[in-house]
Amino acid sequence: xxxxIRRKPHKIQIFKEIGTRAFSxxxxxxxxxxxxxxxxxxxxxxxxxxxxxxxxxxxIELFTLLGTGDYWHHIGISIFRVSSxxxxxxxxxxxxxxxxGTFKYGEAFIEPPMEFIRYMPAVAFIPLIMVWAxxxxxxxxxxxxxxxxxxxxxxxxxxxxxxxxxxxxxSFTLGAGRLKAIETVLIPAIRPQLMHTLRLILGWAWTYLxxxxxxxxxxxxxxxxxxxxxxxxxxxxxxxxxxIGLLGLISDRIFAFLNRRWxxxx
Amino acid sequence: xxxxxxxxxTYTEVGDAPSTYTNGQIEIRGLHxxxxxxxxSFTALENIDLNIKENEFLTIIGPSGCGKSTLLRIVAGLDExxxxxxxxxxxxxxxxxxxxxxxxxxxxxxxxxxxRENIEYGPKLKGIPTxxxxxxxxxxxxxxxxxxxxxxYPKELxxxxxxxxxxxxxxxxxxxVLLMDEPFGALDAQTKLEMQxxxxxxxxxxxxxxxxxxxxxxxxIFLSQRIVVMGANPGRILKQFEVKxxxxxxxxxxxxxxxxxxxxxIVGLLQx
Numbered sequence: 001x002x003x004x005i006r007r008k009p010h011k012i013q014i015f016k017e018i019g020t021r022a023f024s025x026x027x028x029x030x031x032x033x034x035x036x037x038x039x040x041x042x043x044x045x046x047x048x049x050x051x052x053x054x055x056x057x058x059x060i061e062l063f064t065l066l067g068t069g070d071y072w073h074h075i076g077i078s079i080f081r082v083s084s085x086x087x088x089x090x091x092x093x094x095x096x097x098x099x100x101g102t103f104k105y106g107e108a109f110i111e112p113p114m115e116f117i118r119y120m121p122a123v124a125f126i127p128l129i130m131v132w133a134x135x136x137x138x139x140x141x142x143x144x145x146x147x148x149x150x151x152x153x154x155x156x157x158x159x160x161x162x163x164x165x166x167x168x169x170x171s172f173t174l175g176a177g178r179l180k181a182i183e184t185v186l187i188p189a190i191r192p193q194l195m196h197t198l199r200l201i202l203g204w205a206w207t208y209l210x211x212x213x214x215x216x217x218x219x220x221x222x223x224x225x226x227x228x229x230x231x232x233x234x235x236x237x238x239x240x241x242x243x244i245g246l247l248g249l250i251s252d253r254i255f256a257f258l259n260r261r262w263x264x265x266x
Numbered sequence: 267x268x269x270x271x272x273x274x275x276t277y278t279e280v281g282d283a284p285s286t287y288t289n290g291q292i293e294i295r296g297l298h299x300x301x302x303x304x305x306x307s308f309t310a311l312e313n314i315d316l317n318i319k320e321n322e323f324l325t326i327i328g329p330s331g332c333g334k335s336t337l338l339r340i341v342a343g344l345d346e347x348x349x350x351x352x353x354x355x356x357x358x359x360x361x362x363x364x365x366x367x368x369x370x371x372x373x374x375x376x377x378x379x380x381x382r383e384n385i386e387y388g389p390k391l392k393g394i395p396t397x398x399x400x401x402x403x404x405x406x407x408x409x410x411x412x413x414x415x416x417x418x419y420p421k422e423l424x425x426x427x428x429x430x431x432x433x434x435x436x437x438x439x440x441x442x443v444l445l446m447d448e449p450f451g452a453l454d455a456q457t458k459l460e461m462q463x464x465x466x467x468x469x470x471x472x473x474x475x476x477x478x479x480x481x482x483x484x485x486x487i488f489l490s491q492r493i494v495v496m497g498a499n500p501g502r503i504l505k506q507f508e509v510k511x512x513x514x515x516x517x518x519x520x521x522x523x524x525x526x527x528x529x530x531x532i533v534g535l536l537q538x
Contacts, residue, residue, distance in 0.1 A: 169344050170374040174388040174439055175364030184387070188378045265378050265419035 053235040061235040078221040085144025097156025122147035140212040147208035192266035199255040289355040290442035290475035292318040297350035309500035325478040325490040333501025367441030371448040375420040382416040388439030406434035426457040
């Protein structure tokens with residue numbers, strides 16, 4: 001071992017923080033690589049443009065479509081469906097989850113059926129939903145609800161259970177009863193994690209939206225994608241996917257922002 | 267902040283401790299705690315008899331596994347005894363309650379509340395009006411010398427500061443008894459000494475019964491009027507000591523002959 005030779009430590013270390021600049025640059029690189037592969041495949045005609053439109057074509061199509069009122073209508077109705085199904089799942093799922101996480105009786109009553117149902121693919125419910133709710137708005141909202149609800153309940157229950165018991169005990173020794181402890185300790189304590197979970201679930205809601213709109217509809221982004229496929233307008237399929245991705249990203253950023261804004265203590 | 271604060275300070279002078287603390291006398295008679303597992307039963311506490319007097323500072327010391335924390339949790343009402351009697355001012359203790367405040371070893375401040383809101387948590391539950399609550403929190407912020415951190419969240423505080431707030435939070439609720447479960451166990455040596463002096467200072471002001479758990483002999487002698495030494499397997503009381511040191515404790519009391527003799531005796535007892 002030659003002690004006088006000092007080598008520089010490797011730049012890439014396990015779990016080692018890198019600066020914001022390095023992080024953003026690497027992230028941009030990642031997108032550039034993606035775009036590069038896409039360009040390479042399309043501009044060299046390695047893949048037929050019917051199947052893989054060139055980036056600029058998609059961009060032009062994006063702005064053309066966004067210039068039409070029709071497309072905004074699709075976007076609007078899709079957002080409406082996602083938020084309705086998602087909010088409905090939250091409205092029922094969050095209280096149930098808290099109940100299941102707080103009391104063992106609640107857990108015993110609520111969780112086993114949820115565990116059972118959540119392994120059933122939401123998509124498999126489509127025929128049943130059509131029988132029950134027809135093909136109207138409720139059918140789409142119901143599918144998104146089914147896709148989100150059961151997971152949400154289980155996740156909320158889990159978050160609730162993980163609230164440190166000492167916090168609860170502290171509130172008891174300060175005079176809180178059971179209901180006060182739920183109100184002033186459990187619910188405040190789970191909020192940041194809950195927002196995190198909602199963010200995740202909202203992502204799934206968008207996935208189920210597309211599934212819901214692939215069947216028997218005449219509006220929405222999923223429908224727009226299906227219609228484009230029928231006429232082999234691959235560029236429009238790309239636009240649809242990108243728009244959904246952007247909407248998901250925007251809602252995700254809003255959640256992240258609200259989380260920092262509302263819970264600076266976390 | 268100054269105008270608002272100074273106005274309130276007129277009726278929140280540090281000296282005027284409320285005289286509403288009543289009694290706080292604990293009686294423990296033949297207390298048992300056994301844990302039943304599949305084919306074994308484990309005796310955590312066996313036949314504990316102990317009286318804690320009004321406004322007394324009593325410390326329980328013992329090796330890990332002697333059941334001292336279990337005993338404290340039973341007094342707090344967070345754990346149930348399997349036998350024996352337990353009363354506070356002749357009323358049987360059933361479940362936790364505001365008259366028995368507790369400071370835990372881990373950090374249990376509510377992270378979503380500011381320092382001030384944490385201190386006001388108990389009074390708020392009691393329905394004390396906002397202005398009066400302000401007075402209470404102002405007084406305790408001053409006592410623990412964290413006035414400038416009133417609006418900070420717990421995550422911005424050091425370990426010692428957090429425990430100071432935890433003590434203030436418990437005392438702001440005017441408990442008859444303050445239960446402390448190795449509250450300074452996680453702190454570094456220097457901070458620990460500062461905290462001990464602060465605790466005595468607060469106790470002298472507030473005059474409440476304190477039941478303190480520790481495994482640190484120096485800490486026990488420095489703080490207490492009486493020390494109860496417990497042994498393990500099964501958890502039981504080995505011996506009690508009156509601490510015959512001046513009421514006013516300062517740092518150099520640790521070199522006092524009575525201090526060292528008592529320490530020597532307890533060390534010997536715990537080595538068995």
